[in-house]
Amino acid sequence: MRVYRICKAIYVPVALQGQGAAMVPGRWNSAGVRMAYTAASVSLAMLEMLVHMNRDVVPDGLRLLTFELPPDSVKELVKKDWPKGWDRLPYADAVRAAGDRFIADGNDLALRVPSAIAKYESNILINPAHEKIGKIKLILDEALPLDRRLFD
Template identity: 40%
Template sequence: MIIYRISNSLYSDDITGTGAKLTGSRWNSKGFPMLYTAEHISLAVLEMLVHTNFKDYSINLDLLTIQLPQQALQSNIDVKKLKKDWTKDINYSRFIGDEFIKDKQNLVLRVPSAVIEDENNYLVNPLHPDFKKVKIIETRSFKPDERFFSIK
């Protein structure tokens, strides 16, 4: 399976979930490493745009194409089984993600995007034994279209 990630160029070679571990995010609490990826490049762009402050448009970004092992164990979260307004309760989604990291049963957790819930993000567990098989197969410079920053 191929998944995508947009990252600050300074840290693009680190896919061990360090940033998420340091700050926490939608699906993990601070202290839990997690690699956030998307099923499509376009979703990776939208996720990046809603989570990044672009006052400094000169930030250098990379688009990572990541390959998961062919037999990667995966768990799925169906949006229909999440509580109503789940996107507004970060503690709820963090609990789900923290449990996924702690139990180490699956390498990947497929979750609905809070930006476009009909599309999916793939959370990768750096603590899973098969994480060593996760590979960056391409890294290329990524520059968002300037029109994203002129929306009024």
């Protein structure tokens, strides 16, 4: 499975180490829990990035990373198991607890979860401490110019 992540060039070597998520908790992780957020499509990766950006400045120097995950390494969080409030703001404790459990259990390299920004699309959470993390291949690292109209 291919997954996508956008970051500044300086962070490419550590893009899947989850350090940023541990410092600034997200929807699916608590403070101190390392997790790498990726998207199942390029367009979703862009939306996930844009929703957190200051619209006054068009960022430059961004990189679009394409990773190939090993076969059978992605577990899906099935709809009946989606935590209450998974798509709400502020982030729900139950959602963070579900993501924290995924990391703590250590059974799976990646977990497919629903995107709160683009219904019917998925984010792929990666456990940087999983024994198979080294089997993820960075297959493309390219410049990501952004259309100015996204910021108007």
